[in-house]
Every structure is written in C-alpha cells, then in structure tokens.
Amino acid sequence: MYSTSFSLLSTILCRWPLSRFSVWSDAKLMEALYDIYVKPDFSVRAEVLKLYSAIALCGIGAKKLLERGEGILLEMVECMGRSRPHHVRIEAFRLAQCIVINEETGLKRMSSCCEPVVKAIINAIDECSLQPEIVTNQQTCVLEEASRLVALITRWAGQHHNYFWKHGIDRALLCLLLGKCPKQLYEGILSLEDEIHIVRDGLKSNYFPGLRVYIWEILGWLATNFNEDVYLKKSSNRLLIDVLLSCACLEFTELFMGWRQICQSDVVNASKNESILRAIMMMIYSPSNYIASKTTSMLTKMLEPNKSYLRDFRHTLTGISCGIISGMPNILLVANLLCLICCVGLPQYTMWDKNAECRKAIVSFVKWCLSNEVHFDRVSYSPHLHFNFHERACCQGPSKEWEGRDVLLLYSFVGLAELIQLGSLTNERDTSFLSIGFTEDELISQLQDICSGCYAPGLKWYAAHILSLLGFYGFPSKFGNKIGRALEGCAYSDIRFIHTNGKSLNVHGVILAARCASLLPPNWLPVNEKDPNYSSFTDKNSSVKTQKEVCLSSHVDDDAMAKLLEYVYRGYLQAGEELAKKLRSLAKHCRIQTLVHILCRRRPKWGTPFPIFNLVAALGPVGHHFSDIILEAKSTKQTSWKCDFCALYVPHMHVHKVILWLSCDYLRALLQSGMKESHSEIIKVPVSWEAMVKLVEWFYSDKLPDPPSECLWHNMDDQEKMNELQSYVELCWLAEFWFLEDLQEVCLNLIVACLEIAHHLSVSVLQMAGDFSLWKLAEIAADFIAPLYSQLRNCGDLEALDERLLSMIRAASIRLSQEGN
Template structure:
C-alpha cells in the first residue's frame, strides 16, 4: 500500500487489486477493540482508506486535505464496489472503537472528515432515492449504512458530531417528508400478517436510516409525534414472539468469505449485536426517542398502574416495560440487553437481573452467615459478607490485616459463633456523611447485579458507586449510551476464590480421591483434592447445603464438606455456584482433536454432576449437565458406547437411553464381533430391547 501511495500513481494498479483486497480483509480486525487500533492510526489509516477509495490523494489534490466530498463521489464509477464495501466496514469499526476525546494522531482531521462526509452523503443518496434493493447497489448499501450508523453512535465526539451534522445538512430541506415516508413503510411492513423477513434488507436499511435520524434533535419530537415509539414497541413485541428474525448472514451473504463469521474456535464480535438485527436496531432507535416521550415514569407507578392518565397509553407503557425487562435475560445478545437496560434506566431500573443474583439477594436480606457489620452513626447495624464484597467491591472491605487472625476453619469456632448468633470478624463504624439508603442500594447491586433507584436517589447512589469503584453501575446511572462491544456486567463472585482472598474462606469442598495422584495445597495441609469456598455462597445457591448448615448436626459445623464426585466435576460445580453458569464443552476443533478417552473423561464429570444434582436439589445444574452430555452423544456413536456403563452405575437413565438409542443400530455387528462383552448385562439388555423396538418400528413403516 505504501509503495503504491509513494509511486505517484493516481489509481490502484490492476495487478495490485488482489493485494489491496487482502489488506482490506486483514484490516477487518478493527471490528475488535484493542491496541492494534493505535497502530493503524499511527500508519494514518484514514489517509490510506481515502486513497483506496478515490485514488492517491497526494496526486489528485496535492498536499491539501480540504476538498469537497460531492466532487469526489463522481470518481467512484471507476472504483471497485467490492473494495468499497470493505472500506465502509473498516470505517464503521474504527468509529465504534474510538475514545470519546479521540483525534487522529497527526492532529489533522481532514482525511477522516472527508471519509465521514462521503459515507453520509452516499448513504443518504441510497436512502432518499430508494436504491436499497437495486442490484447495482446491493453489495454496498448495507455496509455503508452500517458504517454511518456506527459513526452516528460512536463514543467519539468528533466522529459522531461530524456524522450527525452531515446527515442534518442533507435532511434540511426534505427530512420530514422523508421520515413520513420511512415511518409509513415500516408501519406497513410490520402491520397485519406481513413478514418483514421476505424483504429483510429493505426493512433493515429503513431501521438503520431511522436510527441515524433519531439522533438528530430536529427530528426526535417529530418521530415521537408520528407514533414512532408505538411502532417500535410493536416491532419489539413481534421480535420477542419470534415473528421476525433477521441475522447478518441473511443480508450480507455476498460479503462473506471463507474466513468470515463464526470460526471454529472464535466467535465474531458481531455476536454483540446478535442474530436479530431488527430487534437490536429497534432498541437503538428507542434509546434516542424515549427521553422525549410521555412514557417515562417510576417503576413503582408502573406496577401500581398509576403511571399515566390515559388507559391506552398505560397499557402501552406496561407492555413495553415488560418487553424490555424480558430482553435483559441472558438469552439475548449483549448489545440488545445493553440498549434495553439503557431505556429501562429512564424508568429507574439499573443493572441486569439474573437467577444467581436473585439467589444471592436472599443472603443480604436474611443476614445469614454475615461476618462484617457496618454501624451507622444512629447505631443502626448493617450486616454483610466479606466474601461477597471482596469479589465485587473490595473498596468497602476493611484492611486485610485488621481481620481477626484466627481461622474459622475449625468445628468449635463455627459451633460457638452459631450458638452466640454471630460470625462477625470485623465491625466498621461509618461516617455520618455516608447516606444509609444509598449504601443499601449499592449493596443490593453488589449482591444481585440489579437495583431500582428513584429519581431523587440517583445522585447519592451515583456518587457512592464511583467512590466504590463500581464502574458499570456508575456508567448506567450516568445514562450513557452503550459502547459497541462492551460486555454485560454479570453476577460473578469467582474472584473470592483467588488464593489472595483465602483469609475469607470458611469451608472446604472435598472431592473424591484421585488414584495415583499426590495432592498438595498452598493454603492448607489437606492431601485430598479440594476447593476453599464460602458458606454464604453455598447456602444461597443450594437447598441441600442450606438445610445442612441449619440442621444443628455435627456436619453443619464441620469445616470440610465431602462432595462425592471427581475434582473436575467439583470445579464445574463451584463455577456454577460463583458465576451462575456451568462451564460447557465447546464442540470445536479442540474437542474434535481429542481422543475418545479424553472426550469420555470430560463427559464423565457432567454425568457425575447430573447425578449429584438430583440429591442436592440443583435442577438447573442437572438440566445443563444433561444437555451437555446429550449434545455430545448425538455427534459420536463411539462416545455413546463408552459412556453407557458409567451412566448406568449412576442411574442416569436419560443418558443411558440416549446412548442406547444412538448405538442400537450397531447391535448385530457388536454381537457378532464380541464387543458386547465390554458392556454390563443390564446395558446389553437395554441395547437389545432398543434394537428390537426400532426394528419393529421400521418393519411397521415398511408394511
């Protein structure tokens, strides 16, 4: 690229077009955030993109960087549309990951400004003239529209303001007329039984266009007055009912090469947007319009049905609120969840509720196993758990050295503390400047990942959140728009398991002995495989352990809990306790390259978890473990042959039946070859019965 730019050639030589295309494909790594962005800017990526787009700018325009985009667009007829599509993608990714105060390294924004203006002018040309579905523009309209969208929503003030100003100038004379037409088209698409999937590209481009215009103050009230929010609420409702589903692959198959999309071991950043673009962009638009609507009200008014005077509006607000609340669930993409959360913040809801958070919230309200006590100046106590604070908000913890030195990992100390009604290891006297209600909100968020904050509470909670280092909560309370690619802050207490936090551990989970392996621990002298854990987390997440701790029997005071499973299964169980998610097997090349014995070893831990979950009343763990095993067995008959005996020993009948069904067609061959000798008598009977059943079913069909 640099050789061509310095050669004085006006256009990219034909013999270098393949190289330019490969370079553009490599530059798509800009879709991911990282330090590589700074390297691209040091190499003047904006200048290079403009050179590829219109020809060598130093040849065409000398050393000036101020030129008119309208004149440049005429040059495009001789350039390659495929290359331009890559340029728009790269430009969009650049905009998505620029910092708020970013400016190009050379201090000159001319090249970037021209790129922004060209993209906005061309996108508006497509939108206004209805060229979104014409064959000549099909390969370019989606990438350039998406690039403009990413620029308009860029966290970089320079890029977003330039893009919005350019769109506003174009729309100055006929913006309202265009929006009338645009809203009418979308209302028609989503009314009645019509399916927007059949014309998905046109629908998507209309939504992207509306999203861009929804950021302009001149048109926000106009869109709201034309029942834009009613339309969006209806679209979101249909998306949640699976009536519409448009993914990137539906509309950009013409851009996909062998290296695009989801690779075997790596998920594309597009996963942040998810597989339903209509839902995502509808939420984007709603995020811009909700502040100008009469929908906004406190959560308490919604649940009391006292939010509005109009019954019709009240029903719509309640319906939209329920739809947005359901999107916060982990089954939706991070981008959709973030925008749903942003809109809900105007109703006083902040964070992302989860099953784990709901379970952990009980320990805060019931004060069970609390080991730290905060004292307000009025003498009111507030009891919390050090293991929870160290995992999420260590700023609230007293200094480590000030904790009681003695270990709680002995039966007598646990029994004595229980009998005296306290486990406190430290008491903290709070300053009179600490707002008690704000601190309670902060603790609610620490334990559950989700809080409801009234308007008059937002300021003190935001101040305390910043001082406590809760950046995600502070970001939401500031009501900042979601940044592209930002992960969702989920409940995660796994940091408490780090060796540095060992002083807060109060129990040990001991797994089965590993034959032939000598176990050593840097934190204790136990020689069996084990994990140092925390009673409050076990108590909150497992009904069996909760009953054990409260039983008053000797086992309830023991510092060691024997868990009758292997250590690999125990690590997965502990991961579920602390994160709410059971680690899953990725059926990628790493899995495929394992031997059958290695795969069997991995699966056995999930079979053990399924067995243990029955007795420990962990239905969620049981279902997830079963799903992992069954999905793996479907892909490998040999694995089914190996797992069936192990599953039989643990009486895991769903796994046994699935394995038997997979290998039943092989029964005659296994019988003749003597392979059935490797199975237990019960397994052989099951295989024979399944083979006979399937044979009879096949005969009845033939008859």
C-alpha cells in the same frame, strides 16, 4: 517439491478441520516448517504462509503458531512489504486475517507487532491509491486483502486504533474513495459547501468500487473506537477526518433522498447499501462527541427539506406500522430499520415525524421480533463479511459476535432506546407509545429475560440500556438472583456497616471481595491474617461469625448504600431519579464502572463485552482469607497433594459457607441441622477431584466448564473421552442426591452433546449410568444405541450389560422401529 507438498497439505487442512490437529501438535513438523518459512525462496514462502493460514483456522493451532514468539509475525509483516511478490503479500495478509479471527487468541497475542502490521496495511493502501488509474488486478487483490484485515482488526478496541490514526488511516481511506487527496485538504479550513463539492466530484470517479463496503465497515468501527484525546490533540489537520465523514454523509444523503429506491431495491443493492447505513448509525451514536456532532451537523445541512422523499419516507413508516414487515426479505428489513434509526438521531427528526409514524414503526419492529422467531446475522445478508475462513474455522470457542443472530431485534432496540431517550431530554420520560405494541411491564419482563438469557452481547447490552431508561439499573441474571438472597438475612455475615442514623447492614466479606473490594474496610483482613494457614471459620453456632463493625460517614446516604449493595449482590436494582443520582456518586467513589455507566444511561459502546456476574475471584487468594469451610473430594489415585493455603494432603478446596448455603438446598440443610456435620470444618464430597472442581465452579458462577471439543475431542481416544465424561456423570448423580435440578439438566445436555458426535460411546455411558442408578441418562444412552442394536448384539458388545440395561435398549429399539425409523 516443497511447493506442491505444502499446497496439497494446506488444501487438505482447509477442507477437513479435523486434520489440523495432526499438524499443529507435531512439534518436529512445526519446527521444520519454520526453518523453511524463514528461507528467502518466495515461491516456497507463499505456500508456507498458506499452510500457516490453514493451521491458524484452528484457534488452538493459531496459539501454537504464536507460541514461537515474534518470529513468525515479523516474517509475516516482512512478506507484506511492497518489494515482495504480490502472491506472497496476499498470503501474508490472509494469514493475519486468520490470526485475528479471535480477539483473545489472536489480536492480543499479536500486540507486540501491531504497529508494524498497521504500517504495512497503510503502505499497501497508499501504494495503490497514488495512481489508481494504473493499478493492476494483482495490486487490487492485495488491496482487498489489506482492507479485509483492517475491517477485522478494527472490530476490537485497543492500541491498534491509535496506530491507525497515527499512520494516516483517514488519508488512506480518502485516497481510496476520491483518488488522490485534493491539495485543498492540506491548506486549512474548508466550508461544508466546499467539502461537499470536493467529495461529490471525487466519489463520481468511482475508484475501487468493490472496496466501498469495506471502507464503510472500517469507518463505522473507527467512529465507535475513536479516541479524541489521542487523535484530535495530536493532529494538526482535522480536515481529513471531516472530509472522510463528509464522504459517508453524502453517500447516505443521496441514498436517503431516494428513499423509494431503498424500499423497492433488490437484495443485491440492499446488501451494498447496508454497510453505509450501518456506518452512519455508528457515527451518529458514536461515543465520541466530535464524531457524533460532526455527523449530525453535516446530515442536518445536507438533508434539505424535500417533500418527495419525506412523503415516501412517511409512506414506508405507515406501511411498517400496519404490518407489512413479514413480507420483506431480511436485508430490506435491515436497510429500512437502519434508516429509521439514523433519522431518529437527527435534530430534524421531530419535524419529520409529527404524527409519530417512526415511533410506531420501530415499536412494530420490536413487537414483531419479540413475537416471532426471527434469527439471522449480518453474514447472512452481507457478502463482504464472507471471508475465506468464515465457515472453515474451528476451536475458536463460543461465538463473541457482538450483534449475533438477533441483529434485527438489536437494531430495533437501538431505535427504541433513542425514542425513550428523546422523551427523557425534556424531563418527561414518554413511554406511552409503548402501548401500541405491549405494556411497559411486558417490555420490562422481556428485557430482563434477554439480559439473563443466552443472547449475543449487543442485544443484552441494549436490553440493559433500555431498562435503565425505565428506572431499572444493572444486568439481571439468574445467578445474581440466587446470590441476592444473602441480603435478606444475616447468615454467615462477617461485616456490619453502621450508618450515623443507627441503621445497619450485614454483609459478607467474600462477596464484597469478589464483586467490589473497595467496600472492604481499609487494610482489613480477618483477625488471624498473619497466619498463612488461617481461614475465617465460624464459631460453634454454624451461621454466626464474628463481625467487623464499620461506621460509615454521614455523607453516605443509607438508601443509596442499600441500593449499591443490592447491585453488588444481585447485579441489578430499581431506583427513582433522585436515588439514582445519589447512587451514581457513591458508585463513582467505589469505582464500580459498569454501574456508573448504566446509571448515567450512556449508550452501550459497540463491541463492549457484556458484564458477567460471578464470584469466581473468591476462589483465589483474595477469597481465601474469608474461607470458613473445606470441601474434600473422595480418595484419588494421586500419591501427592500440596495446597498453597494449608497443610492438608488430600484433594480439597477452600470455600465459603455462605456460597454453599445459597447454592444448594442439601448443604443449607446440613449446615443448619445442628448435627455433628454442621460444625465440621470439612465436608466430604462423594465425587472425584475433577468432578468436585466443576461443582465448585458451578456454585461460584452458575456455569460448568465445557469438555474438550472439535479438534481436541476428535483426536482423543475413547478412554480419554470417557474419562472426560465421567466427571459429568458423577455430577449428574450428585445433583440428584443434592437436589440440584439445574446442574443435572446442564450435565445431561453436555453428555448428550458429546454422544451426538460419538455414538459409539453410548454403551459405556449406559454402563456408567447403570452403575450410578441414573435411569434418565440410561434411557438417553439406550436411545442412541437403538439404531445399532442388532449390530452390537451380534458383535457381542452388549454382553457386559445387565438385563435391566439390555431391556432398556430393546425397548428403545422397538420404539424406533414402530416410529418407522
């Protein structure tokens, strides 16, 4: 009975995401499920695992599962064991895949059971690879799900990588590729020729051909996150990893030496080739010197000069630089580009590309991608990335895929960065080849826009990396430009840095505290730090504060210090080679790792989050010591209010005049007006507490928190949805009053996005817009109502609206009918 019911329920949850909320939000049902889950009946347990997987497709559902503690995870690991039925093991591996969709909600919460999961995966691989000739179809299915799980987990950096190496991931992958690991691999050192011989014979056996794409995917991520200090020092046998690298290099070599086949291959074959090409790229450019040097050394020896494939290679490059890109399928574009990037990373590249065809080809890719709307992700051309849950997951938050939907431009940037870097190795940064497609200034402008725009982390990282090669260091952002204006004057500055040559710099403690606390004077807090209710309020002159003078060491270069503060305030700077060298030393001393990384011009590590510029930390305890003004929300129905920092009993927030001064023209004028309000310690904000919290977050991050979405939104009643929207409508009104055009646009977009999935709220939003005299929002709401005008009028749902709002709906309805819709 249980099995049939659970099977039906899991099918429903998989197909209809909105149904998941009613399951994971039912505490009694979840408790009953767990009681059944831990029983020894494996026919039922398999169905519960399947049901848990369907629940975990929802990011919030996954959290709810993991909130039970380790019990669910330990039972899941136990179900992965070889003594369990194959169908149970398959479902256990699939549940783990669903849990780790999202690094934040899954992988980190699963950290306590990470090593047992890794051991279960390695055991499943070993079990099948010991006698590959007699592996059953069910065992192959178990192996495939285990391999998919490894491909998912290894995307993220973390302790689990050390566990994989500790439990022999290199040996396990070799067994999948070669069958049993030859005895010679345990007997000591082999020459490269012997390695190649063993690898070539093993690969010809073609065991588990369907898993090759996962193996290369896994190897690419292992190379990216390889920890030399942990693995190489503890391992007594480097030969296994060397032979594993040889497998990939030999596969690439045979593919590359048949270059014409890459160019002319069909989409299916190109999709299979993509995984090995990408793995080699990640190995060549691995942060690990060992991986990178071994890979390039092997490829250099394997790719012996051959006029045939080099002729085909050059012919393709010429064609690309002459503009044949637009006629290729996406996967062929990617395959060709990956090959080019790999070639640029090899020592013999300069011999192959004497006429700069590769340079021209990569610049052509960059120019073509920047000039055209070319958007697609890896999933669109790599079938092995289509996991069971790919298009069924919900509530996972914003996409954190590092490569994103601009994968072709990202790969083009990888190649471009390497070309520029090649010039800098001879101390002559050669960017003259950029004139093939665009000027250097045009490129810099495009790269800055990408860094500050809504793009995937990988593309933004490589844009910042290329900028560093051109003398621009950091991470440009719109918010950084806004905060950077504080350096241009001394308004509300409370610290003065004084150099030995007499030069001085006025700075703001709150910005230093949020962005680089090591720059604050040692053991220094404002004078009244012992008073728990203290905030550093200004004197009667609203823009002047008591300053703390800090004398800097003679070892601190004044130009380098000025540039360091420019990075702290703006997140971005321009510097010549000599100044960058001095700045690098200062940044190391101040422990600003992101700046050190970019000043050293290191390649971005695949998967690393892009640094975000914000001052949100200043809203916490560290920033309270520098607070000099309070924002008070309008009266609320709340009967009690308690502040951790002061004795005020009304909803309020401790903030900083310099941030208000930078963020809002209206508040800047108010603070500088000289009127009574400019000397007040409290500014009353005419919106609700919920709206004011969002406003302050905007001031300190240039971002608004999103309203609930997907499962949460769809399972709220209409009144709850309107309560959520009200704060954005209030902000929309305040933004108009306070001249915050960007904030108003963001609020309007959020409201429109909610109305697009809840049209029936348009009447309430229209009424609210009328109450606030927000006529632009009212017109938007009227457009949503227009298709239902007759129906709503006949039902009497529009009777509460005044004549002005009704006329707006009628006008929208007439426009709609005239457009033929």
